[in-house]
Amino acid sequence: MNRILAFCFLATLLLAGCVSNQTSTPTLDEVFASRRSIRAYEAGRTISEAEVRELLTATQNAPSWANMQPSKYYVAIGQEKREAVLELIGGNKERVINAPVLIVSTFETGKSGFFRDQPVDATGDLWGAYDNGLSNAYLILKARAMGFDTLIMGMRNAEELRALFEIPEKETVLAVIALGYRAEDPNTPVHRPLDEVVKFY
Numbered sequence: 001m002n003r004i005l006a007f008c009f010l011a012t013l014l015l016a017g018c019v020s021n022q023t024s025t026p027t028l029d030e031v032f033a034s035r036r037s038i039r040a041y042e043a044g045r046t047i048s049e050a051e052v053r054e055l056l057t058a059t060q061n062a063p064s065w066a067n068m069q070p071s072k073y074y075v076a077i078g079q080e081k082r083e084a085v086l087e088l089i090g091g092n093k094e095r096v097i098n099a100p101v102l103i104v105s106t107f108e109t110g111k112s113g114f115f116r117d118q119p120v121d122a123t124g125d126l127w128g129a130y131d132n133g134l135s136n137a138y139l140i141l142k143a144r145a146m147g148f149d150t151l152i153m154g155m156r157n158a159e160e161l162r163a164l165f166e167i168p169e170k171e172t173v174l175a176v177i178a179l180g181y182r183a184e185d186p187n188t189p190v191h192r193p194l195d196e197v198v199k200f201y
């Protein structure tokens with residue numbers, strides 16, 4: 001009898017675990033709705049290297065031109081590097097000063113859009129930038145699904161970031177992405193009317 005009771009107790013626990021997991025995982029639409037550019041972060045909260053690894057592993061699912069995977073990431077998670085990056089993002093510094101992680105994204109030039117070192121069309125390295133943007137889209141959405149918040153920053157000193165992380169010349173430095181926990185209730189921006197940006201034929 002005791003064994004049966006113990007079994008029922010364990011089964012209930014397992015079932016409760018499954019149900020709570022299901023309800024705690026946001027749907028894609030919930031991620032889209034709650035993801036916003038965050039310009040104030042909770043102080044004193046940390047994100048572990050393991051969590052950033054999980055985030056960037058998911059980001060690797062992003063498609064890329066001929067699967068070239070040109071995106072690269074430089075993660076400032078230690079205090080010294082994080083403080084150094086804060087000095088290289090202009091007016092963004094105050095917005096992300098409490099974000100525990102700052103990630104520099106780059107792409108390797110001459111890969112996406114190239115065959116035997118020649119651009120396949122006039123788009124050239126714009127395909128690499130395209131791939132990096134896609135990859136960063138995965139990053140910010142996965143971050144939200146993990147309960148984190150982000151700010152993509154194009155206002156940054158690319159050449160000083162290159163020096164700070166010893167980024168090779170063959171990489172183009174694009175955005176810095178802040179990762180942390182929101183300390184503001186952001187407004188949802190007004191989106192352009194769909195028919196202004198989409199044409200059906």
Ligand SMILES: Cc1cc2nc3c(=O)[nH]c(=O)nc-3n(C[C@H](O)[C@H](O)[C@H](O)COP(=O)(O)O)c2cc1C
Nearest residue numbers: 035036037039092095151152153154155156175189
């Ligand atoms: C490529 C790029 C560069 C951006 N640069 C900055 C920046 O330097 N500083 C900033 O506060 N926001 C920056 N943003 C955030 C945009 O302002 C923001 O995405 C836009 O206003 C829409 O708001 P939402 O992200 O909350 O939907 C950037 C976004 C992108 C995609």
